[in-house]
Amino acid sequence: MLRGATILLALLLAGPAPAQERAQEAWPNRPVTILGGFPNGAGTDIYARKLAEPLTRALGQPVVVDNRSGAGGNIASDAVAKARPDGTLFLLGTAGTHAINAALYRSLPFDPLRDVTHVILLGDVPNVLLVNPEKRPWRHCADLLAAARARPGALTYASTGNGASTHLAAAQFAAAAGLDLLHVPYRGQPGAIQALLSGDADLFFNQVGPSIGPVTQGQALALGVTVARPVAALPGVPTVAEACGLPGFESSTWYGLFGPPGLPAAITRRMNAEVARILASPEFRTWLVESQGITPPADTSPEGFRRVHEADLARWAEIVRRSGARVD
Numbered sequence: 240m241l242r243g244a245t246i247l248l249a250l251l252l253a254g255p256a257p258a259q260e261r262a263q264e265a266w267p268n269r270p271v272t273i274l275g276g277f278p279n280g281a282g283t284d285i286y287a288r289k290l291a292e293p294l295t296r297a298l299g300q301p302v303v304v305d306n307r308s309g310a311g312g313n314i315a316s317d318a319v320a321k322a323r324p325d326g327t328l329f330l331l332g333t334a335g336t337h338a339i340n341a342a343l344y345r346s347l348p349f350d351p352l353r354d355v356t357h358v359i360l361l362g363d364v365p366n367v368l369l370v371n372p373e374k375r376p377w378r379h380c381a382d383l384l385a386a387a388r389a390r391p392g393a394l395t396y397a398s399t400g401n402g403a404s405t406h407l408a409a410a411q412f413a414a415a416a417g418l419d420l421l422h423v424p425y426r427g428q429p430g431a432i433q434a435l436l437s438g439d440a441d442l443f444f445n446q447v448g449p450s451i452g453p454v455t456q457g458q459a460l461a462l463g464v465t466v467a468r469p470v471a472a473l474p475g476v477p478t479v480a481e482a483c484g485l486p487g488f489e490s491s492t493w494y495g496l497f498g499p500p501g502l503p504a505a506i507t508r509r510m511n512a513e514v515a516r517i518l519a520s521p522e523f524r525t526w527l528v529e530s531q532g533i534t535p536p537a538d539t540s541p542e543g544f545r546r547v548h549e550a551d552l553a554r555w556a557e558i559v560r561r562s563g564a565r566v567d
Contacts, residue, residue, distance in 0.1 A: 267299070271303070271327055272328050274441065276330075278429060282448045282531075286331060294517060316330060316332060316349060323499065328498075341556070343401075343564055361496055377462075397440035399424075404450075406441070407490065410512075411562075412483075448533070498510070519535075
């Protein structure tokens with residue numbers, strides 16, 4: 240009898256389970272938002288909206304996509320870095336927002352490595368070298384190279400912003416080919432692609448996914464992809480290394496899903512498991528590879544994502560340093 244009374248007293252003194260623990264057990268019990276740092280129609284937006292539908296079914300709660308563009312993705316990244324870690328807000332971040340920006344900006348309002356919880360790597364994202372076949376007479380990379388070398392400093396390339404992966408891919412290309420090209424940054428992907436289509440820009444290294452429409456419609460010509468092998472999403476398009484005679488040339492980034500710092504392990508594990516199942520499904524995998532040119536991750540663990548992130552901080556710091564890009 241005494242032992243039973245002791246146990247009852249201990250339970251009464253312990254009180255109800257902490258609110259945070261109860262919330263974790265019930266998660267998700269509210270809608271979940273995936274925040275993006277770039278405009279509607281950008282590659283991150285396309286990916287987030289495609290992911291949201293099956294994730295809504297898996298979690299049993301609405302998954303909403305919200306874009307807060309500006310400052311190279313820093314506005315959205317900072318919002319998630321300072322959010323409550325309750326599992327209602329995640330970020331579809333990139334190598335740009337969480338590796339390139341660390342070297343590009345003199346200071347950031349958040350720490351790109353510490354102020355996140357790594358949930359899952361979403362894939363490797365290549366760029367493609369685009370020109371306008373109606374505005375320029377180039378049909379092969381050799382034509383572009385000859386024109387650029389004949390008029391040093393005259394040819395312009397668009398980008399989605401100073402220091403964006405679209406800028407740095409072109410800067411890497413110019414350095415590797417010994418070209419003098421003029422950089423013209425735009426505020427996001429729509430402005431940059433419009434500059435190419437109107438003839439205001441001579442070339443544009445854009446992500447494969449948003450480029451497929453203009454390429455298939457004949458508005459843009461794809462001269463090469465910036466990875467080691469051709470991508471299924473752009474059949475017949477060679478690599479930049481092959482087409483431009485630049486052995487070893489590669490320039491790709493990644494997408495990843497982050498949570499706020501301190502996200503409980505139970506929520507991280509559940510979100511990781513659900514997204515990993517979606518990535519492994521034949522339908523989603525086909526969409527990634529054949530419609531977006533994105534290579535699914537080999538390692539879908541949070542730890543694997545963190546290792547990729549840590550390595551890329553150093554790699555992109557060197558690329559940014561060589562490019563001379565800087566945003567104050």
